Amino acid sequence: xxxxxxxxxxxxxxxxxxxxxxxxxxxxxxxxxxxxxxxxxxxxxxxxxxxxxxxxxxxxxxxxxxxxxxxxxxxxxxxxxxxxxxxxxxxxxxxxxxxxxxxxxxxxxxxxxxxxxxxxxxxxxxxxxxxxxxxxxxxxxxxxxxxxxxxxxxxxxxxxxxxxxxxxx
Amino acid sequence: xxxxxxxxxxxxxxxxxxxxxxxxxxxxxxxxxxxxxxxxxxxxxxxxxxxxxxxxxxxxxxxxxxxxxxxxxxxxxxxxxxxxxxxxxxxxxxxxxxxxxxxxxxxxxxxxxxxxxxxxxxxxxxxxxxxxxxxxxxxxxxxxxxxxxxxxxxxxxxxxxxxxxxxxx
DNA sequence: AGTTTATGTCAGCCTTGTTGACATTCCAAG
DNA sequence: CTTGGAATGTCAACAAGGCTGACATAAACT
Numbered sequence: 218x219x220x221x222x223x224x225x226x227x228x229x230x231x232x233x234x235x236x237x238x239x240x241x242x243x244x245x246x247x248x249x250x251x252x253x254x255x256x257x258x259x260x261x262x263x264x265x266x267x268x269x270x271x272x273x274x275x276x277x278x279x280x281x282x283x284x285x286x287x288x289x290x291x292x293x294x295x296x297x298x299x300x301x302x303x304x305x306x307x308x309x310x311x312x313x314x315x316x317x318x319x320x321x322x323x324x325x326x327x328x329x330x331x332x333x334x335x336x337x338x339x340x341x342x343x344x345x346x347x348x349x350x351x352x353x354x355x356x357x358x359x360x361x362x363x364x365x366x367x368x369x370x371x372x373x374x375x376x377x378x379x380x381x382x383x384x385x386x
Numbered sequence: 387x388x389x390x391x392x393x394x395x396x397x398x399x400x401x402x403x404x405x406x407x408x409x410x411x412x413x414x415x416x417x418x419x420x421x422x423x424x425x426x427x428x429x430x431x432x433x434x435x436x437x438x439x440x441x442x443x444x445x446x447x448x449x450x451x452x453x454x455x456x457x458x459x460x461x462x463x464x465x466x467x468x469x470x471x472x473x474x475x476x477x478x479x480x481x482x483x484x485x486x487x488x489x490x491x492x493x494x495x496x497x498x499x500x501x502x503x504x505x506x507x508x509x510x511x512x513x514x515x516x517x518x519x520x521x522x523x524x525x526x527x528x529x530x531x532x533x534x535x536x537x538x539x540x541x542x543x544x545x546x547x548x549x550x551x552x553x554x555x
Numbered sequence: 556a557g558t559t560t561a562t563g564t565c566a567g568c569c570t571t572g573t574t575g576a577c578a579t580t581c582c583a584a585g
Numbered sequence: 586c587t588t589g590g591a592a593t594g595t596c597a598a599c600a601a602g603g604c605t606g607a608c609a610t611a612a613a614c615t
Contacts, residue, residue, distance in 0.1 A: 234520060237552050239513040240448070242520075242532065243422075244550065247441075248543050249535035250419050251462065253412075267570055272416075279409070285593065293420065298572055300594065322581055322592045344408040350537035351403060351411075354530065361523065361530020363411065366418035368519035374417050381413065382406070436601060454562065467603055469563065491561045491612045 256342035264335065269294075269302045274328065274336040277312060279381060282325040284317070291377060311335060425511035433504065438463075438471045443497065443505040446481060448550060451494040453486070460546060480504060 257271050276291050277283060285303070289296055303326075306312040311332030317323035328336060351359050367375060426440050445460050446452060454472070458465055472495075475481040480501030486492030497505055520528050536544060 234517055236513065239516050239520075240509065241552055242516050242528075243444075243509070243512055244448075244547060245532055245535040246419065246422050248547050249538040250415065251543065252539045253415050255540060269571060275412075279413075286591095294571085295573065296593075297574085297595080301571080304594090317592095320582070320592080322579095324593070340409065340412070343412055344405065346538060347408050347411050348403055350534050351408075353537035354533035357526065358530030358533040359411075361527030362534035363414055364523035364527040365519050365531035366414040368522040369418040369515060370414075370421045371424060374420065378413060378417050382410075438602060455560090463602085464604065465562075466564080466605085470602075473563090486561095489561085489613070491610095493562070 252346065253343070256346055257339045260335075260339055260342060266305075269298070270306060271339055273299065273302050273306060274311065274332060275340065277326045278328050278333070278336045278340075281327055282315075284323045284325060286323070288326065306332065421515065422512070425515055426508045429504075429508055429511060435474075438467070439475060440508055442468065442471050442475060443480065443501060443508065446495045447497050447502070447505045447509075450496055451484075453492045453494060455492075457495065462543075475501065 254268065258268065261267060261271055272292055273288070276288060280287070285296065285299070289299055292299060303312065303314075307314055309331075310329055313327045313329050313332075314324045315327065317325055354362070367378070370378060423437065427437065430436060430440055441461055442457070445457060449456070454465070454468070458468055461468060472481065472483075476483055478500075479498055482496045482498050482501075483493045484496065486494055523531070536547070539547060
């Protein structure tokens with residue numbers, strides 16, 4: 218089923234992909250990712266946090282009340298690594314960890330107002346860059362952008378990604 | 387094609403960009419980048435190298451005979467950091483450092499055959515994923531993908547990126 | 556001759572990833 | 586009710602790869 222999608226373009230020539238073009242795409246990913254993280258990095262730095270904190274804040278905000286285990290799966294790091302970050306966020310009063318009501322072994326994670334404020338600042342910086350890029354590239358491009366990115370994810374991850382709010386545009 | 391993309395082409399054009407959509411794009415970047423680096427990471431690991439080595443190999447291959455300084459600009463790290471990586475690559479016989487002919491203070495960097503072999507293995511893994519993603523998404527999407535990524539880079543970087551072989555598709 | 560540039564290198568620090576070991580809590584199956 | 590195992594937290598140790606600062610050379614420039 219994955220095949221046959223080509224026909225969509227009226228039998229158009231199906232991607233002549235030279236190594237050159239592919240390498241160019243690879244470089245585009247590399248450089249764009251740098252830009253993508255540059256703005257939040259500056260804000261984080263001013264607060265004494267790193268990218269790991271940003272990721273935690275982002276996904277806690279995304280899925281209010283998520284458990285630690287769920288967060289581990291999404292982030293793809295070890296619990297020890299996440300825990301270090303999480304601990305400082307909790308100590309600093311950005312994140313609240315509540316004992317689960319159904320299963321009291323679990324902890325449900327929430328942003329405090331303070332945490333929400335920082336998350337908002339970080340994501341606003343990032344959204345602003347994304348918005349600008351989208352504007353510069355146009356609507357057609359935006360659709361293509363998402364399609365390629367999604368196709369590039371590992372299967373397991375893509376499922377999680379698609380299940381995260383907003384199913385399909 | 388129906389030019390102008392959407393319907394509205396008037397003044398404040400197109401793109402209703404909800405925060406939701408922007409956040410979704412941000413997550414797509416995050417997850418896709420993970421997939422993007424997953425395959426090379428496995429190969430690198432087997433050789434006892436890390437992502438930093440991959441980046442060095444990639445750009446030395448891209449611009450044969452580049453100087454250390456040039457590489458520093460492209461990679462955006464300190465010379466100490468690059469040097470650590472470069473030293474092991476030279477010691478292991480993957481990279482050759484020749485004294486500059488015009489200016490003998492400079493070192494020109496080249497991949498040895500061994501270095502070329504590894505670079506090829508790494509980039510082939512990455513190109514394969516990129517190729518698959520492109521195929522799955524279609525030609526339109528590919529163009530859009532590159533456009534958005536380029537718009538997302540910092541200006542300075544974008545210039546370097548565009549000047550790197552293959553000027554514009 | 557004196558200054559600047561390109562590179563290398565030593566030392567030390569930080570973040571964020573890893574493993575392994577172990578304690579605690581507490582759900583759920585027997 | 587006991588117990589196995591899941592979910593979580595935490596301690597310790599280590600590695601990669603960023604960073605800064607200081608200093609050494611050699612070559613080029615003025």
